[in-house]
Amino acid sequence: MSLIEPDTKDWTWVLDRSCPECGLEAGAVAVSDLGDRLRSNAASWTVALQGPDVAVRCAPEVWSVLEYACHVRDVHRVMSGRARLILERDDPEFPNWDQDATALEDDYGSQSPAVVATQLADAARAAADLYDRVPASAWQRPGRRSNGSVFTLAGLARYHLHDVVHHVHDIAGDVKRHTIAAYDAAAAAYRDGGLGMSDLRLQQLKAFAGRLPHGSRVLEIGSGPGRDAAWLEGAGLRVRRTDVSPGFVDLLRTDGHRADVLDPLTDDLTDPEHPDRPYDGIWASASLLHVARHDLGRVLERLAEATADGGSLHASFKVGDGEGWSTHGEVDRPRHFTFWRESALRALLDQAGWRVDAIVEHEGLRDERWLAVLATRSRR
Template sequence: MNETVRAYDRDAAAYAARTAAVPDAVRAEVARLAGELGSGARVLEIGSGGGRDALLIEGLGLVVRRTDITPAFVSLLRGRGHACDHLDPLVDDLTSPDGPHDAVWANASLLHVARHDLPRVLGRLAAVTRPGGRLWSSFKEGDGEGWSTHGTISGPRHFTYWRAADLRGAAGGVGWTDVVVHHGPEGDRGETWLVLSAVRDGVSA
C-alpha cells in the first residue's frame, strides 16, 4: 500500500464526513451525464471514497459499480450496505460479468496517478467501456507533482498536476475520442480544477 492510500486509510471516516455535501458543479455534471446515458445505464466509479457521488448518480436512475483502492473506504461503503470492489485501476481486472460499462466516473481520484501511468489507466478504462460510452474525470491544474497534507487527511498525499493540453494528450490514442478539457470551479483552497470528458471510440450502442 503506497503512502497516499495509507493516508486515506487512516482518516477515511473523517474525509467522508467532510466531503458529504455535493458541490453544485458536480451535481450539474452528474445531471448532464445521466441525460446523455439514459435511465439504467451502468457507471464504473473509480475512487468512490465516502460514496456521495454514487448516491447522487443512482438518484438519477443510473446503476453504479463502486470501487476504491483504499481498504477503509471499501469497508465503510460495505458497512453502509453498498457493494464495493477493492480495485487499483492501474493493475487490477476492471471487467464486469455484466459486460462493458456505459460510463466511467472518476471524481478527484485519478489525480493521484503518476503522469507516466495515466495513459495506461485511461486505456484500461476504455477497454471496459462500451463504444459510445462516456468518461468523466477531474484533476488539479498546475505543473509537476508534489505531496500535500491538508484537510481532514493528516498524512501526506501525492498529487500529479496537469495542464489542459497534456490531459488531452494523455487521453488521446488510448481508446477515447471527442476529448474535451475545461476548467471547473475554484477549490476551497483556491486551487483550480480541470474536467476531462470523452467518448469511447467506436459506434454508439
C-alpha cells in the same frame, strides 16, 4: 542494514528494446532530449524525498526511497565521469564501480533526505548540462567496461537515462502505499467532514448522467464515501463502487453497498455482475490525479477497453506542472498528486481511445485550479 541481493544482471539489453517493467525504450530517445529527460527525472526524486517515511523499507530486501535516491545520485556522478572519459580519451576503460558495496560503505539509509535531494538534483543537472554540450560528431566515440562491454557515448547516456527512470518505477509502489494509507486512516473523517454537494459537482453529475440511458452501468473509480454513487443511482444509473483504499471500501460495505478494492492500473476491470458486457460509463472524480504521470496513459487505455463504444467518461485533475505531496482537508497525512495541463491531458485521452468533448478549467474549494474532462469512448 543489508539483506539486499546484489544486482548482477546485465542491463545492456535495454538499449535494444523497450523495458517491460518501466516502459522506457531507451534506444529510441533522441540524444538531443537526454538532458531534459534527466532534469525531469530529478524533479520526481525531489518530490519523492519529501514524502513520509522515506528511510523505511517496505520489505527487508527492498531499498527504501532514500536508498534508491542515494543510488540515483551516485549513478549520475559515475555516468557523468564515464562520459567525460569518453570525450577526453580514445576508447577508455571505465573504473569499476560496485554499487552494492557503495550502498553499504556509505550507509545510504542513514543519510539526510534533504541533503540527498540537493545532491541528486545537482548531479543530475551536471550530467544533463554535459550531454547538452556534446557535439554531434562525438556521440559515437567508444568506451568500455573492464568486462569488455563496449558503449558509445550515445549508448552510455541512454543506459544512464534508463537506470534513473527505472528507479522511479521502483519507488512508485512506496508512493502509492503512503497515499492509500493516508486515505485509510482518514476515511471516516473524510466521510463525516464533507456531507454537502457543491453546485459545480451537481452540474458535473447531471451532465454525465444526461449522456447515459436509464439503467446504464457505470464503473466508479475512487468512490470514497460514496456520495457521487448515491446521486448517480438516484438519477437511474447502476453504479459499481470501487476504491483503491480498503478503508473507504469497508465504510461502503458497512453502509450496505457492494464495493470492491480496485486499482485501475493493475486489477481486472471486468464487471463481476455482467462479465460479458462493457460498462456504459466511467465516473472518476478527483481520483486519477493520484496516478503517476507515466501510468496515466495506460490507466485511461484500460478504462477505454472496459467501456462500450459511445460510452462516457468524467474525470477531474488538478492543474499544474510536475507532482507533489499535500496535506489538507480531513486527510492529515501526506498524499501524492500529479498535476496536468490541458494540452498534455488531451493528447493522452486521444491516444487512449477517448474523444474529448470538453475540458473545463474551474476553481476549487481552496483556490486551486481543476480540469474537468467529459469524453466519449471512440474506437477509431
